[in-house]
Amino acid sequence: MALKDILLHVxxxxxxxxxxxLAVELARTNSAHLTGLFAIEPxxxxxxxxxxxxDFAAAEAFQELQRQHGAVRAGFGERLGALFGDAARRAGxxxxxxxxxEDAASAMALHARYADLAMVGQADPExxxxxxxxxxxxxxxxxxxVLAVPFIGAAAIGKRALIAWNGSREAARAVNDALPLLAKAxxxxxxxxxxxxxxxxxxxxxxxxxxxxxxxxxxxxxxxxTHSEDVSVGDIxxxxxxxxxxxxxxxxxxxxxxxxxxxxxxxxxxxLHHMTVPVLLSH
Numbered sequence: 001m002a003l004k005d006i007l008l009h010v011x012x013x014x015x016x017x018x019x020x021x022l023a024v025e026l027a028r029t030n031s032a033h034l035t036g037l038f039a040i041e042p043x044x045x046x047x048x049x050x051x052x053x054x055d056f057a058a059a060e061a062f063q064e065l066q067r068q069h070g071a072v073r074a075g076f077g078e079r080l081g082a083l084f085g086d087a088a089r090r091a092g093x094x095x096x097x098x099x100x101x102e103d104a105a106s107a108m109a110l111h112a113r114y115a116d117l118a119m120v121g122q123a124d125p126e127x128x129x130x131x132x133x134x135x136x137x138x139x140x141x142x143x144x145x146v147l148a149v150p151f152i153g154a155a156a157i158g159k160r161a162l163i164a165w166n167g168s169r170e171a172a173r174a175v176n177d178a179l180p181l182l183a184k185a186x187x188x189x190x191x192x193x194x195x196x197x198x199x200x201x202x203x204x205x206x207x208x209x210x211x212x213x214x215x216x217x218x219x220x221x222x223x224x225x226t227h228s229e230d231v232s233v234g235d236i237x238x239x240x241x242x243x244x245x246x247x248x249x250x251x252x253x254x255x256x257x258x259x260x261x262x263x264x265x266x267x268x269x270x271x272l273h274h275m276t277v278p279v280l281l282s283h
Contacts, residue, residue: 001116001179001180002030002032002116002180003026003030003032003116003117003180003181004030004031004032004033004116005032005033005035005114005115005116005117006023006026006027006030006032006033006034006035006115006116006117006118006119007035007037007108007111007112007114007115007117007118007119008020008023008034008035008036008037008084008118008119009037009104009108009118009119009120009121009134009138010036010037010038010080010084011038011039011076011080011104011121012076012080013121013123013124013151014124014126014151015121015122015124015149015150015151015152015153016080016121017083017153018149018152018153018154019119019121019149019153020036020083020084020087021087021153022119022149022153022154022157022278023036023119024087024088024091024093025091026119026157027088027091027093027094027095028091028092028093029184030180032093032116033093033094033095033096034088034093034094034095034096035095035096035097035098035111035115036080036081036084036095036096036097036098037098037099037100037107037108037111038076038077038080038081038097038098038099038100039099039100039101039102039103039104039107039108040070040073040074040077040099040100040101041073041102041103041104042066042069042070042101042102042103043065043066043069070101074099077099081097081099084097085097098111104134105133105134105136105137105138106137108120108134108137108138108142109137109138109141109142110142112138112142112144112146113142113143113144115144116144116145117144117145117146117147117177118138118142118144118145118146118147119146119147119148119149120134120135120138120146120147120148120149121134121148121149121151122135122148122149122150122151122272122273122275123151124151135148135272135281136272139253139281139282139283140253140283145173145174145177145178145280145281145282146253146280146281146282147278147279147280147281148271148272148275148278148279148280148281149278150275150276150277150278152276154247154277154278155247156247157181157247157248157278158181158182158184158185158247158248159184159185159186159187159247159248160185160186160187160188160244160245160246160247160248161178161181161182161185161187161188161189161246161247161248161249161250162188162189162191162237162240162241162244162246162248162249162250163175163178163182163188163189163190163191163210163221163249163250163251164191164193164233164237164249164250164251164252164267165190165191165192165202165206165207165210166192166193166195166202166252167192167195167196167202168252168254169252170252170253170254170282170283171251171252172252173252173282173283174250174251174252174253174280174281174282175210175213175214175250176282177280177282178248178250178280179217179219181248181250181280182214182217182219182221182250183217183218183219185219185248187222187244188214188219188220188221188222189221189222189224189240189244189246190207190210190211190214190221190222190223190224191207191224191225191226191237191240192206192207192223192224192225192226193225193226193227193228193233193236193237194226194227194228194233195207195225202225205223206223206225207223207224207225208223210223211223226240232266232267232270233266233267233270234266234267234268234269234270234271234274235270237249237251237267237270237271238270238271238274238275238276241276241277242276246277247277247278248277248278248279248280249271249275249277249278249279249280250279250280251267251268251271251279251280251281252281252282252283253268253281253282253283254267254268254283268281
């Protein structure tokens with residue numbers, strides 16, 4: 001499947017200009033339509049109703065605060081929309097700018113269902129975004145692959161790709177979703193970490209079957225595996241990516257619902273928090 005419809009979450013958090021530039025370049029090289037989405041998120045104020053009844057004075061004050069907040073956010077949206085539009089025009093790509101009045105996580109999860117790929121930014125701990133959990137919400141709620149971009153930016157993507165392979169459904173889906181990017185890569189490495197062998201595992205040559213599958217798509221890939229009891233899977237992936245000079249990591253995203261709270265697997269959480277290159281995740 002070709003990438004023809006890309007959705008980009010745009011906010012004022014650290015790295016937003018680099019994220020826009022990367023999305024524009026990805027749309028240009030794939031002749032894709034790029035949609036930028038900015039969310040004017042409402043302020044949450046659940047304590048309006050006092051035990052003895054609603055506090056109308058507090059409600060009135062809150063409505064004014066909400067109006068002022070919306071005006072400030074709308075101003076951010078105008079400036080970011082102009083930045084996005086200028087970048088798209090210079091690249092000569094088809095684009096659209098959307099502004100929604102709801103929380104960013106819910107909006108992105110919904111709008112991503114009508115795109116081939118959703119791009120989000122890694123949260124900058126020194127300048128956190130207005131909305132939290134956007135990457136997780138899109139990953140687990142949209143049915144679409146998510147490309148998470150480090151807040152430090154990324155100059156290029158997909159020339160050297162590292163696939164974190166464990167034979168799971170999520171990993172298989174991630175590889176399939178990444179095919180349009182992998183097809184243009186100069187180097188692809190399929191890495192299996194602590195592989196299970198034998199029936200139900202990955203066979204005697206871990207990652208080799210996936211490398212063969214990619215070869216049938218015209219993608220030359222090298223199979224590799226490693227064992228480690230002392231280092232976490234997420235840290236191994238980041239370390240190997242650095243060793244290979246990778247500019248893209250492809251992996252399955254893991255999670256489940258518990259008491260209405262999404263809990264991500266350890267490797268997924270590590271990559272989202274500590275990524276140094278873009279990470280394509282599918283669930």
